[in-house]
Amino acid sequence: MNDLLAAMNLAYNTTLKARARYELAQKGQGSILPVPCDAVRLWHAIGAAWLLQSNNRFWVGIHCADYPKGLLELKDPPLILFGEGQRELLRARGVAMVGSRNATRTGLGTAQGFAQAFAQAGWGVVSGLAEGIDGAAHAGALQAKGATIAVLGCGPDEVYPKHHAGLKNQIIQQGGLVLSEYPPGTAPQPAFFPRRNRIIAALADALLVVEAALRSGSLITARVASELGRPVAAIPGSIHSSQSKGCHAMIKKGALLVETAQELLDEALASLPEYKISCMLQEDDIPCNEDLNCHDDTDTEMDESLARVLSSLGHDPLHVDTLADQLGLNTEDTLAALTELELLGQVLSESGGRWVRANGVF
Known part of the structure; x- marks a missing residue:
């Protein structure tokens, strides 16, 4: 059995319960696996064909040397990942940014501005390619010519929402990374997105919530990040805005209230794993204390x-x-x-x- 088929058999064999697959994974590569079921063989054929279509595509199993160490801290780490783009970003330092799909214009601008600041300081921006805050975060990192990782709730060959296909391609073309624990050919499903969130939280070294309602999936991501010991921060908003109530609830429970990107980066640097200190995206840290509040443009005459x-x-x-x-x-x-x-x-x-x-x- 070749390595890819063995890894996919461990991750996707439906004749085994999930707990049994994780127990086998903990025993190491020498574990005896059942014969691949028909579904695994089909997924393997589709996945192998997808990988051959570009030198920029890859897979990494939980036993591979470059499997992200942060994911191993999860109770249920993904047993295999499919990626397209810069593989080295799996070990780079990064900040996760999440928030409302129905974001306000102010929230979108804030997310884009913070992502630019993170990218300019040499940190990758990790998000989920979703509508709203996710998309703005990816766009901000790209605008700053920085690195960004999009974690999908579908196969690596799919995109959701559909109109983010151009954004996904831009991430790959500009040296970013698109990542999924689901095999090529897997359509997006509602249950996949909450599971996708745990990867976003574990892959990054800190997490920022820009806008979130009280019943937002972003709060799940924040809870996972907090349980993993990652610094968690939130952007405060208007007390009258439903899209700020989730952030306010986080702050009341101890999340860091941030006004500049550097505030969160200082927290992330203090707890950064040693192996990531030597994997900086840039040699020098660029302070990013940009005030993201409104300033009048003194170059513009206004009656x-x-x-x-x-x-x-x-x-x-x-x-x-x-x-x-x-x-x-x-x-x-x-x-x-x-x-x-x-x-x-x-x-x-x-x-x-x-x-x-x-x-x-x-």
Whole structure:
């Protein structure tokens, strides 16, 4: 039996319960496995064909030398991983970033800005390629020409959501990594995504939640990271926003409240494993104390009426009608001013006719 078939047989043989497969894995490569079932042979054929299509594709089993050591800390580590991209990132230092799929424009900008700062400081950004915060985190790392790892809840040849196919390809082309514990040909399923989250938490050296509701899958990822001893941080938001309540609950329970990327990196460096200290993405650490709050662009001339509208708008979303009443203006004039301010990068439009100050990321 060749190595790939043996590894897939250990990971996917449905004639064995999951606990039995993990017990066999702990015994080492010399363990006697049952004969591969038909499903394993089919997955092996599909997986082998997928691997041959590109030199950039690989697999790594739990007994391989370069299997990520952080994953071994899990109670149920993936027994095999399929990857496409830079294999060396399996051992690189990184920060996981997760959050709401239904993120606000402010949240998306914050995620992108923090990811850029992490990447510029030589840290990989680990996330799940999902809608919302995940996508913004990957995009921010790529914009900074940094490394990012996307952990999928489907096979490595699939993509979810479908419109992130371009983002997935960009990650691979720019030296990032796409990773999955599921064999090629596996379609996304709801049960796969919570399991995907444990890999995100264990692969990284710290975790940041940008926006999350109280019943968010991101909180599961944060709990796993905390159980593994990883530094866990959250971005606070408006007390009126449902997308901030999960982050606030985390902070109340002891998560680090961060305002700059360097705050979390300092925590991550303090607990970084020795084998990762020698696997830095860059030789020198670049401090990333960028203030991600809104700053007025001093190079942009703004007339008095626009400045008045901007000064009345805060970082909590405000409906255009409410803002108009506060300013004593009609809705049409207020909306025109907001639109002009949006073109200047000073404000962002939210759903339901609400507006908020930009945070300086875009």
